[in-house]
Amino acid sequence: MGDSATGEPWDQLDTLDLQSAVVDGFARLIAIDHSQPTDQPLDEALSALSIDQVNSNEPLLNRLHSELLPLLKEQLNTISLSLIPSTISSKEPDKKLLRLILRTQSEIERTIYQIRSMITAVCPVCSGPISEVSVTHRTDDQHLKAQKSFRLFRVQELFNQSVMFIMHPVFTQAQGLFHQLVTIPPNELKPESDRPSYRGELTFFISCASTAIDWTIRTINGPELEIAQEYWKRELPWFNFYIRELLELTTPLPPTAIELTVERQQDLGVLVHGTVIQVAKLIIPIIKLIRLLFNKLSKRPMNPKEGFPLFTEMCSSQLESLARQLKRISQDIKLLLDLLNKADRSFDDMISYEFTGVIQNLKSRLDSLLLLILLYFVPSIQNTDAFPTQDDYKAWLVTWNTQLILSIHNFDDAVRLFHNNPF
Incomplete structure (x- = not known):
């Protein structure tokens, strides 16, 4: 490719102007409002999908996942691979490479706009929590397959809040690295430990962006189940934390602390009263069963x-329930932990009712989850010699549910004991 044959606006620029244009290009990318979608008119965002709209949106979704999103990932990698000291330096900058960076910057802008425009066109979401609730709770889209509003909202959420959120540090680090390469001769660069690690940070953020794009x-x-599982992954580590916290709360005090006042003992981060400790201990098997499930x-x-x-x-309302149920259960566990500390410090006749209500x-959340699993996923299990059959899986769920019922029964008994004999 000849230097002047591309017809690009920067073809006739000298080296210094090219370098300045690259810096400006990164500044332009940094300035993109990465928290907001394109200025596409809101009336193009759909609140419902008809059959005709499904047919017209399918090519857009196909282009998003097969062309535009992979293209954005490739363009980011091009930027990363272009910013290397051997080809960009203050001594002998490569004009062709500078033009490649400028062209890639322009293409990234265009790709981002195209992706946002398509997402706005196919996703029935405008903005704000009211829109999210109305969209993800649709009960009439079970037939729409890949275009259920729950899935489409998640696509919009991922791109606008994950992919685009990471773009700002990507371009900030790229700009810093480029400026470092073109202004400081290679033989004058300080050891990496003594200068900003633009290269390492850029590599890290591009890796994060690639993961979010994937x-x-x-x-x-x-698959729909995989979308739900991704939500669960973010919450499951909390259950290990809850177990550790409960174990710490119920750890017996050392002999040297026995003579302390109740208030001083509580300040050590442990529960003091026996009936409250028993309630706390019986929360642990419930959490372990939830984690196991x-x-x-x-x-x-x-x-x-x-x-x-x-x-x-499943309709979007059911999918939303499936995906977010573990987060709601996690919030219930947090409430139980708060109630334990409250109950240990001062008896309130209503606390036992609060325990029971939570x-x-x-x-109820677990019952709802099990019903969805049994109705919509267990029937799809393929019977093989190597893995459990549908009947095996159902039997496992029945056994698990029996253990949960027993654990909750024991917890309720401990709460009643606390209510009758608080301290």
């Missing part, structure tokens, strides 16, 4: 990578 693609064309639901044969169906007959909510 997951956005997977959300467009992947969601780990089970994330492995074979429930692993979507093992030929699990892409779509079910645990009933938790059980």
Whole structure:
């Protein structure tokens, strides 16, 4: 490719002007409002999808996951690979490479606009929490397969809040690295430990962006269960934390602390009163059972990578419930921990009712989850010699539910004991 044959506005620029244009190009990318979608008119954002709209949106979704999102990932890698000292330096800058960076910057802008425009066109979401609730709770889109509003909202959420959020540090580090390379001769560069690590940071953020892009693609064309499992992954580590916190709260005090006042003992971060300690100990098996269930639901044969169906007959409201149920359960556990500390410091006749109410909510959430799993996912388990059959999986869930009922019964007994004999 000749230097002047491309017809680009920067073809006739000298080296210094090219370098200045590259810096300006990164500044332009940094200045993109990465928290907001394109200025596409809001009336193009759909609040519902008809059959005709489904047919017209399918090519847009296909282009998003097969062309535009992979293209953005490739363009980011081009930027990263272009910013290397051997080809960009203050001594002998490569004009062709500078033009490649400028062209890639322009293409990234265009790709981002195209992606945002298409997402706005196919996703029935405008903005704000009211829109999210109305969209993800649709009960009439079970037939729309890849275009259920729950999935489409997640695509929009991932791109605008994950991919685009990472773009700002990507371009900031790229600009810093470029400025470093073109202004400081290689033989004058300080040891890496003594200068800003633009290269390391750029590599890290581009890796994060690539991961977010890959997951956005997977959300467009992947199984519904996998989308829910991704939500669960963010919450499951908290359950290990809850168990550790409960173990610490119920750890017996050392002999040297026995003579302290109740208030001083509580300041050590442990529960003091026996009936409250018993309630706390009986929360632990409930948490372990919940953790066990969601780990089970994330492995074979429930692993979507093992030929699990892409779509079910679930509507967006059900999918939303499935995906976010673990977060709501996690919030219930946090409430229980707060109630433990409250109960240990001062008896309130209503606390026992609060304990019971929270645990009933938790059980209701798990019942709802089990029903969805049994209705829509267990029937899709493929019977093989190597992995459990549908009947085996159902039997496991029945056994698990029996253990949960027993654990909750024991918890309720401890709460009643606390109510009758608080301290």
